[in-house]
Amino acid sequence: MIPAGTAAPAGFDPHVVDAELAADPPVNLSRRGVLGASLGALVLGFTLPGGSARSQALAPAIEAGTRVPAFLEIRPDGSVVLQSPFIEGGQGIYTAMAQIVGEELDADPARFTVVSAPPGPDYLVVNGRLRFTGGSTSVRSSYTRMRRLGALARRMLIEAAASRLGAPIAELTTEPGRVIHAASGRSLNYGDLAADALALPVPDQVTLKADAAFRWIGKGIARLDVPDKSTGRAVYAIDIQVEGMLLAAVRHAPRLGCEPGIIRNEAAVLAMRGVYSLHRLPGAIGVVADRWWRARRAAEALQVSWNEAEPGKARGFPAMPADFSTVALRQRLADGTGPVFEAATTGNSAAALAAAATRLEAVYDAPLIAHAQLEPPSATARFNADGTLDLWAPNQAPDAFLRAAAAVAQLDPAKIRLHSPLLGGFFGRHFLYEASNPFPQAILLAKAVGRPVKLIWSREEEFLRDTLRPMGVVRFRAGLDARGKPVALEAEVKGEGPRFRVNKMPLDKVDPTAVEGIAGKPYAIPNGRVTQVVLQYPALIGFWRSVGESMNGFLYETFFDEMADAGNQDPYALRMELLSGNARLTHLLRAVGEMSGGWKRGPYTAGDGSRRARGVAMVSPFGTEVATIAEVSITGGEIVVHDIWVAIDPGRVVNPAIVEAQVRSAVGNGLSTALYEEMVFEAGLPRARNYDGYPILPMHRMPRVHVRIIESGAPMGGVGEPGVPGVPPAVTNALSVLLGRRIRSLPLSKVSFTGAPS
């Protein structure tokens, strides 16, 4: 449905961002030209910046994050409305943005209302040239730029006050929400000054606060979105109501690539109460009705013959064949071969393996998994009388969605207003994917019926068309010396990474998202080789919370314990030894050991009589370092995870309470994947179409989570995702101790405990 060549989301590449952050911290921004004055008015009334869609590709005439009026409205009562470049989906970014801007503006973040900014060059604040919400990138990629924005606004308020009071700028200071002239004992509220201030040219120079002077950054201030989310007032895409709108449901082809053929009961379905019309869409039938419940019931009642995918037809995604199964895919990835690309090499692993006293080889795997966010995807499209289009769509990358919407609607992007509502969970679900976003269907349906249309995918249609986490299959080989210490480690990473697939990049080199978490591990193993063996498959794959790390953390860190066991090494002590000389990581590993009351592997008998063991894992996702310990028992024939301790070092943090909440959430997500999650395909069809067939972590299986944040002062790392990948290996390593055998495949719900000691 999205024409090839227009849909590639140029936006999302956390690795580029990581590399840029390391190489060029954005500290000394300069503004190009005097642009603030031309916007004039304080109140935004701000429509789409001209040429917004093309400006990302061309050299931007607007320096992102500098035009103060594009971001800030200060109301007469001193409250502040901030246009956020980042979308809120539970990670607390609205609050963090208010904290960062408020700090330099000298305005209490509690008085901020934060909304998602429209697309446009002002908001390309990810390293000053991109905009997306993902890759645990938001704060670290925009921190200085957003602080500077707040400082520019404060300076403009001071300049306005200087004119109003007839006082020299040098004599003016601020307190939260006020400009103070101590010499005359006079002061002015920001709300009174805002109209004058925001009409001034944006200054060229501004000085940021010293960290020691921070009033809000570094504090665990309350989240701005919590009251509305505790009372049902928060509005998500699915809640959008537009006057005169119709509701739509879709019935997708059971296998991607198939197209609707004959509808055998078209007249009967059209006669159902409330049904307005049926529409043939690419790969789906759309039903428009006066209520969603009626549209959905009608969509379910349709008797459709689906035509097989036309061979050779150009499409942006692989067609799903009728013989695809995940069991066969796992086997093919384990045993098959394809083009091999080097990801990382140290020493000479072949020679070291040949000379090793002990050699071991094992294949580890992790399944395809779904996002399973609680809010089913939806989109609302309204064509207006003036030829413009309003579109409400859950998204993590507004500019990329705008471009794609323009192609579908065949409109100039300047004629589209894209609204980015709160996300009812995302975890990577709402990037621009070939067949997983409802907005193209909503646009086509609204165009066809000449009325606004809200399209909601039922949970069943969502499970059918979600873009999944790739299958992770790695063949490991290790060699140990006579003392049992690792001297060589090889990893063949099989399959595809999400980044190249989503961005339609040629598979002619290593996809960093395929090998992250396996290549570049910090352990001092003298000979190593990591390769990617490219094998393609038809399932839709994309980004899932912590991306490649989310399965590779499990694959590598569980094989590490297998290697330790083969050499009769304690896995915690071996990690410590192989990190010797790395002050940051040995400190982190010691910290998580201390938090858990001192490392003990077990098995041991706990106070309640249960037999327990512990596992440890270390991961380095998104510029952050994480050490995780899990305590596990097998109780009543089930795996019980009692406690999880996480020491996390993101360098430094803006809001420790949000960081801790994100780690707890990530632990729950990671444990859910470890215990339960697996998208099983048989005959080209997903077996699960709802949570009954795809269980996610329920409340009574949530462990006690203990979090320690370590601010080492290293460059700021990510926060939203890094807590995930250490959990599955820590839990599996503990379970393997209890069972006395290695577990090499997820989810753990497949493990039989027959004969297991308990």
Add this chain to the structure above:
Amino acid sequence: MQLSINGTTHDIDVEPETPLLWVIREELGMTGTKYGCGLAQCGACTVLVDGEAVRSCVTPVDSMAGADIVTIEAAAADPVGSKVIDAWIAHQVPQCGYCQSGQVMAAVALLKANPSPSEEDILGSMANLCRCATYNGIVAAVQQAAKA
């Protein structure tokens, strides 16, 4: 038929098997109650019916004649509901927030039936899914609301 929601009686004209969820969301325009699964799996649609937690996505509206239905929109007006909401805010429970209307209503129902639940009682009776895994916070907030 007539439906009593949040103390107001509404005349509605829908098919009798229409789930209560969609009557609340589409006929009455109250969107605090959420659609998550449609199969009583996730609990995002939880409302109170005569004080008990009910999954409105599988509750035919014609079974609701004469029932007293309370949704999240009226939770703050209920003495137990307001304690629960205060505790939710104090513990900063929500993340994405999508499941939280249902979580709050399930907590209200639990505390109405059992004003001082043990941790086991909470884990045994609150079965709503949260994909952000805010479960530690939910348990702590329910315990605080019970003490308030």
